[in-house]
Amino acid sequence: MSLLEVKGLNVGFDTPEGEVHAVNNLNFSLNAGDALAIVGESGSGKTQTVMAIMGLLAENGHVNGQAMFKGKDLLQMSTSELNKHRGSEIAMIFQDPMTSLNPYLSIEKQMIEVVIHHQGLNKAEARAHAVEMLRAVRIPDPERSIRQYPHEFSGGMRQRVIVAMGLLCEPDLLIADEPTTALDVTVQTHISHLMSALRQNSNAAIILITHDLGVVAGLCDRVLVMYAGEAVECGTVEQIYYDPKHPYTQGLLNSVPRLDRPEDTELHAIPGNPPNLLSLPEGCKFRDRCPKAYAACTETPPMQIDEGQHAHCCFRGASE
Amino acid sequence: MTKTTDTPAIDPFEAALGISDDKGRSPWEDAWHRLLKNRAAVYSAYIMAFMIMLVLLGPLLISWESDFTDWDHTSSPPSLQSGHWFGTDSVGRDILVRTLEGGRISLLVGLVATIVSLLIGVSYGATAGYFGGRADRIMMRVVDIIYALPFLFFIILLMVVFGRHILLIFVAIGAINWLDMARIVRGQTLSLKNTEFIEAARACGVGDWAIIRRHIVPNLLGVVMVYVTLTIPQVILIESFLSFLGLGVQEPMSSWGALVSDGAQDMESAPWTLIVPSVFLTATLYCFNFIGDGLRDALDPKDHF
Amino acid sequence: MMQDTGMARHTLRRFLGLIPTLLMLITVAFFLMRVAPGGPFDSEMVLPPEIEANLNAKYHLDEPLLRQYFRYLGQVAVLDFGPSIQYKDWTVNELIAQGLPVSMRVGLTAIVVAFVLGTLLGITAALKQNTGMDYSLMGAAMLGMSIPNFVIAPVLILLLAVYAGWLPAGGWDSGIASMVLPVITLSLPVTAYVARLTRGSMIEVLHSNFIRTARAKGLPEMVVITRHALRPALLPVISFMGPATAGMISGSVVIERIFSIPGLGSYFVQGALNRDYTLVMGVVIFYGVLIILLNFMVDLIYAWLDPKIRYDENH
Numbered sequence: 001m002s003l004l005e006v007k008g009l010n011v012g013f014d015t016p017e018g019e020v021h022a023v024n025n026l027n028f029s030l031n032a033g034d035a036l037a038i039v040g041e042s043g044s045g046k047t048q049t050v051m052a053i054m055g056l057l058a059e060n061g062h063v064n065g066q067a068m069f070k071g072k073d074l075l076q077m078s079t080s081e082l083n084k085h086r087g088s089e090i091a092m093i094f095q096d097p098m099t100s101l102n103p104y105l106s107i108e109k110q111m112i113e114v115v116i117h118h119q120g121l122n123k124a125e126a127r128a129h130a131v132e133m134l135r136a137v138r139i140p141d142p143e144r145s146i147r148q149y150p151h152e153f154s155g156g157m158r159q160r161v162i163v164a165m166g167l168l169c170e171p172d173l174l175i176a177d178e179p180t181t182a183l184d185v186t187v188q189t190h191i192s193h194l195m196s197a198l199r200q201n202s203n204a205a206i207i208l209i210t211h212d213l214g215v216v217a218g219l220c221d222r223v224l225v226m227y228a229g230e231a232v233e234c235g236t237v238e239q240i241y242y243d244p245k246h247p248y249t250q251g252l253l254n255s256v257p258r259l260d261r262p263e264d265t266e267l268h269a270i271p272g273n274p275p276n277l278l279s280l281p282e283g284c285k286f287r288d289r290c291p292k293a294y295a296a297c298t299e300t301p302p303m304q305i306d307e308g309q310h311a312h313c314c315f316r317g318a319s320e
Numbered sequence: 321m322t323k324t325t326d327t328p329a330i331d332p333f334e335a336a337l338g339i340s341d342d343k344g345r346s347p348w349e350d351a352w353h354r355l356l357k358n359r360a361a362v363y364s365a366y367i368m369a370f371m372i373m374l375v376l377l378g379p380l381l382i383s384w385e386s387d388f389t390d391w392d393h394t395s396s397p398p399s400l401q402s403g404h405w406f407g408t409d410s411v412g413r414d415i416l417v418r419t420l421e422g423g424r425i426s427l428l429v430g431l432v433a434t435i436v437s438l439l440i441g442v443s444y445g446a447t448a449g450y451f452g453g454r455a456d457r458i459m460m461r462v463v464d465i466i467y468a469l470p471f472l473f474f475i476i477l478l479m480v481v482f483g484r485h486i487l488l489i490f491v492a493i494g495a496i497n498w499l500d501m502a503r504i505v506r507g508q509t510l511s512l513k514n515t516e517f518i519e520a521a522r523a524c525g526v527g528d529w530a531i532i533r534r535h536i537v538p539n540l541l542g543v544v545m546v547y548v549t550l551t552i553p554q555v556i557l558i559e560s561f562l563s564f565l566g567l568g569v570q571e572p573m574s575s576w577g578a579l580v581s582d583g584a585q586d587m588e589s590a591p592w593t594l595i596v597p598s599v600f601l602t603a604t605l606y607c608f609n610f611i612g613d614g615l616r617d618a619l620d621p622k623d624h625f
Numbered sequence: 626m627m628q629d630t631g632m633a634r635h636t637l638r639r640f641l642g643l644i645p646t647l648l649m650l651i652t653v654a655f656f657l658m659r660v661a662p663g664g665p666f667d668s669e670m671v672l673p674p675e676i677e678a679n680l681n682a683k684y685h686l687d688e689p690l691l692r693q694y695f696r697y698l699g700q701v702a703v704l705d706f707g708p709s710i711q712y713k714d715w716t717v718n719e720l721i722a723q724g725l726p727v728s729m730r731v732g733l734t735a736i737v738v739a740f741v742l743g744t745l746l747g748i749t750a751a752l753k754q755n756t757g758m759d760y761s762l763m764g765a766a767m768l769g770m771s772i773p774n775f776v777i778a779p780v781l782i783l784l785l786a787v788y789a790g791w792l793p794a795g796g797w798d799s800g801i802a803s804m805v806l807p808v809i810t811l812s813l814p815v816t817a818y819v820a821r822l823t824r825g826s827m828i829e830v831l832h833s834n835f836i837r838t839a840r841a842k843g844l845p846e847m848v849v850i851t852r853h854a855l856r857p858a859l860l861p862v863i864s865f866m867g868p869a870t871a872g873m874i875s876g877s878v879v880i881e882r883i884f885s886i887p888g889l890g891s892y893f894v895q896g897a898l899n900r901d902y903t904l905v906m907g908v909v910i911f912y913g914v915l916i917i918l919l920n921f922m923v924d925l926i927y928a929w930l931d932p933k934i935r936y937d938e939n940h
Contacts, residue, residue, distance in 0.1 A: 056837055059754075079846060087843030094841070099834040104856045104932065113852070114842045149932040162838075360764075465646045472875040473909045476897050477657050557773055564775045564879060565894060577775070584779040584883070588787055598776040605771040613767075 002068075003205050004053075004173060005029040009065035011045065011052045011229075020277045022048040024229040026065070032172065035199060035206040037216040037237075039252070040226035043274050046209045047095075049226075050175045054092055055082045069173070088118035091171035095178035095209075097158035101150040107134075107161055108146045114168050133164040137194060156183045163191055170202050177209045192219050213256050217241065225249045228275050228285040231303070235310035245312035247290045284314070351542070354618040361614025364607035371604060375423040382417050397592060407592040409582065418574060419597045425575040426601070429489060430556040434548055436494025437555075441501025442544065446536075448502070449509025460506065467499050475558065479567045486569055493558050497551060504543050512536055542619040549612035553605045560601060576601040635928050643917055650913040651701055655694055658902045697906075706907030711899045717907035720892050727797065728881065728888035732873055735808045739815035739869065744862060746816070747823025751858075752850070754828055763824065769817030774876050778810045778883045795885040807884045811876050815869045819862055827858040856930060863927050867920035874912055 011023035023045040030036055038046040052063040053074055067074040069090065074082065086092075094100040102110055111133070112126035121129065127146070134142035137160040150158055159179065166174060174195065180188040196219060198204050208220055216223060216237065223240040225233040225248065233246040244250045251270040272289040275281060284290070287297040296315045305311040355361060397407050407415050448459040478492040512518060513536075521531050560577025562568035569575045576597050583594030681687045688696070700707055706717035750762040785806065786794035793803050830836060831854055839853040840846075878890035885891075889908060896904035 054841055056840055058832075083843040083845060085843065086841055092841045094834065094838055096834055100838045102835040102839065102853050104930070105853070106932075109852075113844065113848075117842070117844055117848075151932070165842075461645075465649045472878075473893075473912060474653070474657075476878075476893075477654065477905065477909065479897075481657055481660065553771070560773055561775065561875075561879065564773075565882070567897065577773075580773075580776055580779070584775070587779055587783050591783055594779055594783070598780065602768075602772050602776060605773070606768060609767055609771050 002029040003032045003034070003070065005066070005068040006049075006053070007066040007068070009049065009052065009063070009067065011048045011057065011061060011063050013058065014060045014062075015278075018278045021280055022061075022229050022277060023052065024280075026226075026229075026231055028224055028231065028234065030173070030205045030207065032205055033199060033203045034222065035195075035208065035220040037208045037210060037220040037223045038226060039209075039211055039213065039216065039223060041211065041274055043228075043277070044226040045229035046226050047177055050092070050177060050207060050209060054086060054090065054175065055079065056092075087114055088169045089171055090173045090175065091166040091169060093162055093166040093174070093176040093179045095181060097155050097162055100162055101158055103150050106147055106149055107153075111146070111161075111165055111168065114165060118169050130164075130168065133168055134161070136167075137161070137164045138190060139164070156187050159183055160187070160191070163194060167194070167198055170198070171204060172202075173205045173207070174198060175207045175209075178211075179208070180215055181210070181212065188215065189218075195219060213241075213253070225252065228280060229277065230285060230313075231311075232286065232314070233310075233312040235312075239310045243310070245310070246286075246314045247292050248286045249312075251289075351618040355614055358614040358617060360610045361618075364610035364614075367603065368607045368611065371423070371600075371607070372427065375420050375427060378420040379417055379424075382414070382420075397590070407590065407596070409586065409590065409593050415593055415596050419576070419579060419600055422574040422576050422579045422597060423600055423604075425486070425569055425573060426556050426559060426577070426604070429486075429493070429559040429575070430552040432490045433494040433497065433555040433559070434551045436490060437498040437501055437551060438544070438548060440495065441498035442505050442540075444498065445502035445505030445507075446509050446540075449506040450513065452510060452513070456506070456510070460503075463499050463502055472558070472561070475562065476565075476567060479562060486573065489559060489562065489568060493555050497555060497558075501544075501547055501551075504547060505540060508540050508543055509536065512539055546612060546616045546619060549608060549615055553608035553612075556601070556608075557605060576604075632928065636925060639921055639924055643921060646917055647914065650917070651698060651910055652694075654906045654909045654913075655697055658906055659690060659693070701910060706910070707903045709896075709901055709904045711896065711901040711904065717904050720904060721889060721907065721911055724887065724889035724892045727886060728877055728890060731804060731807050731811060731880070731886065731888065732870075732877055734804065735811035735815070735873060736866075736870060738808060739812040739873075740819055740862070740866070742812075743816040743819025744823045744859065746820040747825075747862075748827055748850075748855075748858075750820065750824040751827035751831065759824075763821065766817040766820045769813050770821070772813070774810050774814065775879045775883065777813060778806070778880060781806050781810060782883075795883070797884075797886045803884075807880050807886060810883075811873055811880050814876070815873060818869070819865065822862055822865055823858065826861045827854065830854045830858045833857075860927065860931060863923060863930065867916065867923045870919050871916045874916065 006026060006028050009023055009026040010021075013020040013022060026045075026049060028036065038049065040046050048057070048061070051057050052061070053067045053069075055074065055077070057063060063075055065075065069085065074085070077085075101107075108127060108130065111130035112121075112123060115121050115126045115129055116123065131142045131146055134146060139145050139157060139160055145153075150161075153161065163176075163179060166176070176195065179195075180191055183191065192215060195206055195208075199206055206219070208216065210216060220237060222236055223234065224231055225240065225246065227248050233240065233244065233249045235243075240249060241253065244253055248270070255269050270289055275285055275288065281288070282300065283298040284293070284301050287293040290297070294315075299315075301313045301315050303311055303313045409415060409418070444459065444463075448456045475492050475496055478488065482488050518531060518536075521534075526534075556576075559568055559575060560580065563575045563577030564581040566581070568577055579597035580594065580601065583590075583592075583597060587594040678687070697707075704718070706721070709715045709717050709720055712720060746762055746766070750759045753759045782794045785792050792805055795803075797803055836849060836854055839849045844852075874890075877888060878894055880886070881888045881890040882894055889911075892904060893908045895901070896908065
């Protein structure tokens with residue numbers, strides 16, 4: 001049985017202008033120990049996908065479909081039921097370190113409450129555990145730092161605190177939403193290592209949301225590419241990097257500088273903007289920006305899966 | 321705030337929605353549409369328009385003079401037969417006419433004192449904000465100091481010292497109520513002064529006066545409008561307060577506060593003398609507050625309060 | 626510890642900032658009263674010139690203005706407001722000492738009621754945002770803010786005292802019953818404003834990212850609200866305490882008159898109508914000092930609740 005299986009996930013938001021279709025009919029699954037990257041431009045629905053799974057959508061958001069976690073549907077759970085899994089079995093690392101910590105509480109209070117609540121430790125044990133975790137993310141002098149408030153830390157330090165907080169309960173599933181975007185490269189690497197270690201030590205699964213394809217290669221084994229709320233391609237890192245099938249994936253890869261290519265290879269930005277999520281066009285959502293679009297693209301292309309479990313949705317099947 | 325549609329955060333999306341590029345509505349149009357959606361504010365505006373018409377035209381249409389004492393009907397309850405629809409007071413004066421004429425004074429005080437505070441506040445705040453630096457620090461420190469004073473007591477002091485003249489009421493209330501305005505305008509000017517579009521205008525050789533007229537004033541207009549609608553009820557309230565204490569407008573002139581005060585004396589025998597002016601006064605304050613609130617929400621939807 | 630020195634420095638700086646405000650208060654009050662046309666003794670009867678001269682000498686009214694000013698400043702510095710001009714055998718200090726406890730009793734009760742009730746209502750409305758409950762609470766709050774206290778007071782007296790006969794219409798016997806209506810009237814607008822303020826800031830806080838983090842930790846909603854949301858949501862309410870108290874003090878002037886409560890506000894109005902210079906000035910300065918000190922305390926509470934302020938003062 002997979003650890004997490006998402007089936008037919010739809011997320012929408014009611015806005016004064018109409019309904020925003022943020023995620024449309026998304027399917028993916030994850031086994032224990034897997035590491036899946038979800039990549040795509042901002043607005044492609046990757047963050048809202050995991051927010052829906054965590055039950056953290058804004059109140060004008062609504063969701064349908066299934067998200068089976070250990071055989072139970074997270075989307076059907078009441079908040080109190082969900083709270084038994086959130087924070088303990090599923091942990092989330094948020095992308096904005098400057099605002100994701102409570103500025104009015106010390107780091108200590110924010111860290112120990114997780115373990116006290118989920119593992120029933122007493123204050124002293126919880127504190128010792130939290131200090132140990134801060135040391136693991138290389139916060140200098142954790143005994144002292146833990147008493148400080150978030151504004152006394154730099155952005156990078158705060159992000160490490162958030163990572164430490166996510167790892168406290170040794171979750172079975174760690175969801176990290178652009179955990180390293182705000183950080184410099186050495187810290188990025190370090191945090192990637194921490195997540196890999198969690199994966200190896202406790203066989204945790206990881207969902208990594210990012211648009212940094214470099215981080216993906218180091219940490220993940222599978223990649224899901226999203227565009228305008230839909231999955232357009234899904235495969236192993238090798239398949240996606242070396243044999244991208246969907247023109248959007250190809251465009252995405254071509255817009256990233258890579259060291260394994262000749263120096264004079266040009267970088268290409270994808271022309272145009274993502275479609276308006278208020279009124280998505282019929283057919284392929286990418287066709288307006290796609291260099292290979294042709295008449296058939298006005299029909300919705302089906303998801304095609306080849307023998308290597310490499311899936312994509314484009315009528316122009318093979319690359320080039 | 322109470323009834324507008326809240327638009328909770330869907331942060332990462334807003335950028336990708338592409339709403340902005342399909343049709344180019346100006347911010348003012350946007351604000352106008354938001355305001356029209358706020359039903360409480362719209363109804364309040366209707367009621368206020370009606371109230372102002374009533375206060376201006378009513379006394380002309382009603383056959384009683386406000387100082388006519390109808391000895392046949394003293395302290396008579398509201399009735400259609402006597403012709404005193406809202407009753408009379410203890411000396412037989414028609415409550416409705418008196419209330420409407422008192423309303424003229426109350427609304428006039430509200431308007432004039434607000435304009436006084438607006439003039440002082442805007443010039444003071446804009447000066448401080450425009451010059452910035454040391455001048456700004458000193459000017460704002462003065463505002464802080466005055467802010468901490470029990471200002472209502474100072475108005476009372478002023479009334480005691482200089483006598484109870486209606487002009488003085490305008491000036492006293494206006495002169496003390498400009499602090500908020502000065503702070504708001506100063507803050508806006510300060511932040512506007514350094515924005516890129518002003519610098520761009522300056523770089524293009526646009527003169528100081530043109531910058532102020534074309535860029536600063538329109539940007540200040542929003543906050544000033546909100547502030548004005550919220551100051552009017554405050555001022556009306558202060559005037560009524562003074563009149564209630566006997567320190568405001570004097571007989572034969574009257575205002576809602578003075579009428580409420582009179583009514584409170586006779587309320588056991590003639591409760592309508594209290595109720596009628598109270599309803600007019602409260603309704604006016606209520607409506608102005610809703611309009612101000614609606615304007616604030618419409619012009620600055622992020623600000624929840 | 627670092628934070629303590631930060632707090633101490635913050636306290637000292639704010640305390641020194643009070644001095645110009647106090648000076649301004651006294652100066653303005655003094656000169657306003659002195660430029661008043663007509664002295665305190667020319668209202669009722671014409672006094673023989675030598676008696677008036679005697680009186681003026683007794684109250685130092687014959688000295689140059691500046692001299693009087695510094696004399697008064699010196700007195701106020703040792704909290705001596707001098708004799709009352711109208712109440713012949715009383716000093717202003719005695720009058721304040723007599724009126725203050727009564728005003729304080731009503732005022733403090735009203736403040737507690739307003740802040741407790743206001744925050745509770747505001748939180749309720751925020752948690753039930755955009756429901757019928759929210760709309761009716763906020764509509765009622767707006768009404769509470771709009772009804773002047775001198776309207777609500779007589780209406781309540783009419784309904785609850787005159788018609789229903791449940792409560793006394795006025796007077797003061799220090800009992801609970803005689804306090805109910807004054808406290809309701811005095812606290813109503815503040816309760817309403819606090820409710821709106823709390824609702825607004827609570828909603829804003831509940832939308833912030835750190836609340837999302839707290840929810841992602843799987844904490845029960847109750848803990849999320851009490852531990853994470855409450856403190857930041859109440860900060861604006863705390864800073865409103867200063868203005869709220871000032872408003873209540875002004876309100877008490879009217880309330881005490883309507884309910885015939887022998888508090889400081891009654892003395893003030895009486896003094897204002899009688900041109901009792903020393904009394905009016907004494908009360909204005911006393912209230913001014915009270916409000917200034919209160920704002921100072923609120924400021925400290927705020928700094929204590931918001932770690933960022935303590936920190937910024939240090940860096």
